[in-house]
Amino acid sequence: MSEDLISQIVRQSDWLREGLRQTMENMNMPEQAFTLVDFSVRFIVLAILSSIAYYVVKKIILFYLVKIIVKSKSKIDDFFLHRKVFNRLSHLAPAVVIYVLSDSFFGIFPKVEIFLSSSAIIYMIVVLFWSIQAALNALEDIYNTLAFAHERPIRGYMQLIHLLSYIICFFILLSYLFDVQVTRIFAGMGAMAAVLMLIFKDSILGLTAGIQLSANKMVRVGDWISMPSHNADGDVIEITLNTVKVQNWDRTITTIPTYALVSSPFINWRGMEESGGRRIKRWVNLDMRSVKFCTPEMLEKYKKIHHLKEYIENREKEIEEYNKANNIDETVMVNGRHMTNLGVFRKYLENYVVRHPKLNTEMIFLIRHLQPSEKGIPLEIYVFCKDKAWAKYEEIQADIFDHVLAVIPEFDLRVFQLPAGDDLREAISSLASSLKN
Numbered sequence: 001m002s003e004d005l006i007s008q009i010v011r012q013s014d015w016l017r018e019g020l021r022q023t024m025e026n027m028n029m030p031e032q033a034f035t036l037v038d039f040s041v042r043f044i045v046l047a048i049l050s051s052i053a054y055y056v057v058k059k060i061i062l063f064y065l066v067k068i069i070v071k072s073k074s075k076i077d078d079f080f081l082h083r084k085v086f087n088r089l090s091h092l093a094p095a096v097v098i099y100v101l102s103d104s105f106f107g108i109f110p111k112v113e114i115f116l117s118s119s120a121i122i123y124m125i126v127v128l129f130w131s132i133q134a135a136l137n138a139l140e141d142i143y144n145t146l147a148f149a150h151e152r153p154i155r156g157y158m159q160l161i162h163l164l165s166y167i168i169c170f171f172i173l174l175s176y177l178f179d180v181q182v183t184r185i186f187a188g189m190g191a192m193a194a195v196l197m198l199i200f201k202d203s204i205l206g207l208t209a210g211i212q213l214s215a216n217k218m219v220r221v222g223d224w225i226s227m228p229s230h231n232a233d234g235d236v237i238e239i240t241l242n243t244v245k246v247q248n249w250d251r252t253i254t255t256i257p258t259y260a261l262v263s264s265p266f267i268n269w270r271g272m273e274e275s276g277g278r279r280i281k282r283w284v285n286l287d288m289r290s291v292k293f294c295t296p297e298m299l300e301k302y303k304k305i306h307h308l309k310e311y312i313e314n315r316e317k318e319i320e321e322y323n324k325a326n327n328i329d330e331t332v333m334v335n336g337r338h339m340t341n342l343g344v345f346r347k348y349l350e351n352y353v354v355r356h357p358k359l360n361t362e363m364i365f366l367i368r369h370l371q372p373s374e375k376g377i378p379l380e381i382y383v384f385c386k387d388k389a390w391a392k393y394e395e396i397q398a399d400i401f402d403h404v405l406a407v408i409p410e411f412d413l414r415v416f417q418l419p420a421g422d423d424l425r426e427a428i429s430s431l432a433s434s435l436k437n
Helices: 003-026 031-071 076-082 085-089 092-106 110-144 155-178 182-199 201-215 270-274 296-303 309-325 341-354 390-411 421-436
Strands: 224-227 232-239 243-248 253-257 278-286 366-369 377-385
Touching: 031 076, 031 085, 031 092, 076 085, 076 110, 085 110, 092 110, 110 155, 155 182, 155 201, 155 232, 201 253, 232 253, 278 390, 296 309, 296 341, 309 341, 341 366, 341 377, 341 390, 377 390
Parallel strands: none
Antiparallel strands: 224 232, 232 243, 243 253, 278 377, 366 377
16 A cells, blocks of 8 residues: 555545544534544544455455456466455455554554554464465365376375464464564473373374375275274275275265274275276085085086086096006096096086186186085185176176076085074974884
């Protein structure tokens, strides 16, 4: 604001006050009344001028500035507009007017002049840091539009900068109010370091953990993580300085301390999602009493099954050559080598898996026995499904085992399962019938 304009405003104010003085003297009013009216006029004029300044900046300058930003090709300024950075800065206008004119208007009222100028400075400091907060939010929005922002979120770091700016603003206000240098305040805070460590413990731990999570790419927004210790199993929707929010599959939200992801174990399924398939690892328990050597009749039956005829013929030739070369007496089945119904079934499953259109056979796939137990012999299918979406994955897995369970009897095998009430009743009924006969 130029000195000429200030002088002109002051002269007009003086002219108004002189007119009021003459009018009050003609009315024989006391000097105290004039002082009160004079103070009121000065205050009203200053309030009007600060309001006009705010109106000019907010309604006129800002109005045209918004139009220019909207029409510009750059999208960066749109983020600052969306976060209302310019709206917040417009609040500086009335404070500047009050600060500049307080001495001219209230020089004869020293205490009022000091109060107004100090209040204006404090207000400008607060507005400035308030605007910085909005600008930081805009910068974070701009960063989030970058391609690699999904892999390296900066939400936690921005929250730390927000926190530091609040602390700096607080110290600057203390410095101004008590007329103490900021450096001396910071020096005095050394004695309170232990207290501050306790107050900001979660923030400090969260910052350290956030740096490790980001630098090591341990977790990012959109990852599917499982953390049973915190009842979390779902997608990460937000990573902040202190917490990580996980939306579970039942649509509930679990909040995990950021440092817990560094200090406690969790599973990140990102590797599966970025790979060529999602693992299917499931087995069927077979009754070991149904495992037996294949008779010629059984082998002829199995040859009618697709993809098994060539295998059985090659296998028969190989076994026959071995038994002849070693003079094996084949009249006794335990002598030499023979195919079993379980081995043929295992080969059938290998062929079935290789030809399944929704399984990725370029990744590891196994059909294997697990350790036999009192619950039978487990036959495990270890494959990878091409479709990694949960619903599709479960559907494909169910279709595979529907088929497996249906074909097991075709190989003269039985699924092992613990006897239920119906089984016991049937056994008792059979026993009773045999006793009667």
